[in-house]
Amino acid sequence: MADITLEDFEDFYKKRLNNIYFKEKKFASKLISDIRENLISIKISMDHFLEVKEALDQKALKSLNFFSDRIKKEIDEIEIPDNEITHDNLISLFNAVKKLFITINDIAKKSLPKFQKEVQTELKELNYLTRKLNKKQINLDQFIRNKYSDVKSAEDILGKIPKFYNLRENIENTKKDIEIFETNKEEIQENLDQLNDKLLEIEKDDLFKQLKTFKDLLFKIKMEINNELGFKKALKKLKVEVERNNLHIQNLDDVYIREFIKDPIYVLSKEGKELNKFKSLLIQLRHTLEENKLNLKTDKKEKTIEQINNIFNDKKIYEDLDRLHEIREKTDIIKNEIEKKGLDQKQDVIKNDIALKTQRLEHLENDIKKKNHDYLRYLGTLKKEREDFQKIVEDIIGEEFKLNITISF
Numbered sequence: 001m002a003d004i005t006l007e008d009f010e011d012f013y014k015k016r017l018n019n020i021y022f023k024e025k026k027f028a029s030k031l032i033s034d035i036r037e038n039l040i041s042i043k044i045s046m047d048h049f050l051e052v053k054e055a056l057d058q059k060a061l062k063s064l065n066f067f068s069d070r071i072k073k074e075i076d077e078i079e080i081p082d083n084e085i086t087h088d089n090l091i092s093l094f095n096a097v098k099k100l101f102i103t104i105n106d107i108a109k110k111s112l113p114k115f116q117k118e119v120q121t122e123l124k125e126l127n128y129l130t131r132k133l134n135k136k137q138i139n140l141d142q143f144i145r146n147k148y149s150d151v152k153s154a155e156d157i158l159g160k161i162p163k164f165y166n167l168r169e170n171i172e173n174t175k176k177d178i179e180i181f182e183t184n185k186e187e188i189q190e191n192l193d194q195l196n197d198k199l200l201e202i203e204k205d206d207l208f209k210q211l212k213t214f215k216d217l218l219f220k221i222k223m224e225i226n227n228e229l230g231f232k233k234a235l236k237k238l239k240v241e242v243e244r245n246n247l248h249i250q251n252l253d254d255v256y257i258r259e260f261i262k263d264p265i266y267v268l269s270k271e272g273k274e275l276n277k278f279k280s281l282l283i284q285l286r287h288t289l290e291e292n293k294l295n296l297k298t299d300k301k302e303k304t305i306e307q308i309n310n311i312f313n314d315k316k317i318y319e320d321l322d323r324l325h326e327i328r329e330k331t332d333i334i335k336n337e338i339e340k341k342g343l344d345q346k347q348d349v350i351k352n353d354i355a356l357k358t359q360r361l362e363h364l365e366n367d368i369k370k371k372n373h374d375y376l377r378y379l380g381t382l383k384k385e386r387e388d389f390q391k392i393v394e395d396i397i398g399e400e401f402k403l404n405i406t407i408s409f
Contacts, residue, residue, distance in 0.1 A: 002401040006164055009403060013158065014084075016397040021151045028085045028148070031140050035097065038133040039075050045129055046072050049122045052115075060115040067111040074103045087152040090144050097137045104130065154396050160389055167382045168407055174375045175409055178368060185364045192357045199350045207338050214331040221324045222265055228317050229264050231285065231304045236261055237294050238285055247293055249284055253277060268321055275318070282308050 004012045018025055046068040053061050078096040081089040116123070202208070239257055241247040256277050260267045271277055286308045288294055289301050296304070311317055338344045386403055394400055 002399070003404050004401055005404045005406065006161070006168070010158060010161065012401075013393065013397070016399075017151070017154055020397065021154070024147055024151050025085050027143065028090060031136065031143060032081055032085070032090075032093065035093065035133065035136050035140070036080050038129060038136055039078065039080075039100075042126065042129050042133065043072050043075050045122065045125050048125065049119055052118045052122070055118045056115055060118075063111040063114040064119075067107055067115075070107050071100075071104060074100050086155050087144065087148055088155075090140065090148065094137060094140050094144065097133065097140075101130070101134070101137075157389075157393060157396065160385075163385065164382070164389075164403075164405060167378055167385065168405055171375065171378045171382065171407055172409065174371055174378060178371045178375065181364050181368045181371065185361065185368065188357050188361050188364065192354060192361065195350055195354050195357065199347065199354065202343055202347055202350070205338075205341075205343060207334055207341070207343065211331065211334045211338065214327050214334060217327050218324065218331065221320055221327065225265055225268075225317060225320050225324070228307070228311060228320070230307045231282075232261060232264070234289065234294060234296060234300075234304045235281075235285060237296070238288060241294065247288065249288065251280070252284060253281070257281060265324070268317075269324065273318075275321075279312075282311060 002012070049064060049068050053064065056064060078100065079089075079092060081093060112123075235257065238247070239254075239261065242249060242252060242254070256267070260278075260281065268275065268278060286305055289296065289305050289308075292301070294301070335344070382405065386405065390401065390403055393403075
């Protein structure tokens, strides 16, 4: 089995086609040779036209020179296939000869009347040569249509080669992109590790430790206060019924109840120590519950009334609010100390850098994932395309071979 590189395949394949379609190529070569000789003869005949120039006036001579030069130029521009015969080359030759006839006819109509009488012999020669060339052109056309179709189909296979180069280039470029992204990812990850180390170093300061302790206490106290305010569901129902005019309660502070439902701890913290508005609200809610005006389930209603009574009886919520205020003051003192030392600014800068680097890292990971997907897709496409291509070529040339596509990384 032949092992053929992608770069060598075209030469390998063309040699096989030349052997397989030897008769067709030979016949085409004969047609090309005949047409070449015919074209040379027409060029020579143009020189014969110029031999009568002494019998012409200046205006007629100018037209004759133009006639001769233009036809010679048109013939010189015709590309004659020499070493390589393909369907495209044959079609190109056929079209070029066709164009030559059109040019000769156009120029003859404009120029011949000015010197026609003096070149009767030469015109006969030209007519003979063009008729002969026309026959060769017709033969070429029939040959291309009737005898060269199988060769054309085989030659068309070469049109698939650029796709392999493109796929290889895509694979190589994608792999390079992945390597660049991976390198960038490593650099950013290393930078992130350094930033996190700096952040940990800053947060090792006793002030941050104290701040964390106080924040944990604040969270714990807020949870305890929220647990004591287990009647918010009943309070929301009370608000809805009042807004729908299903209940009419005197001196009910609509603004207070709305803000309380939204953020009860904030409202209680801002209220005075006696919490008069809060107590008034509880009394109104308890009275409404006792009269069963909110249509709550019995167990839910009784539990809510019990929670309200506990607030009035044990006064724990007052103590919790005092503790909350005390811890907040201590937290503010610690924050001021941190600000004086500039630790908060350093922390913010590092945290901002960490956020940016983390975002960039996520983007890179997505890019790497996408590129890896593209890379595998290109590889899969290359493998399938090569297998299909090899089978088609093997059917044409009648032998097994392997298309070797080397990918550089």
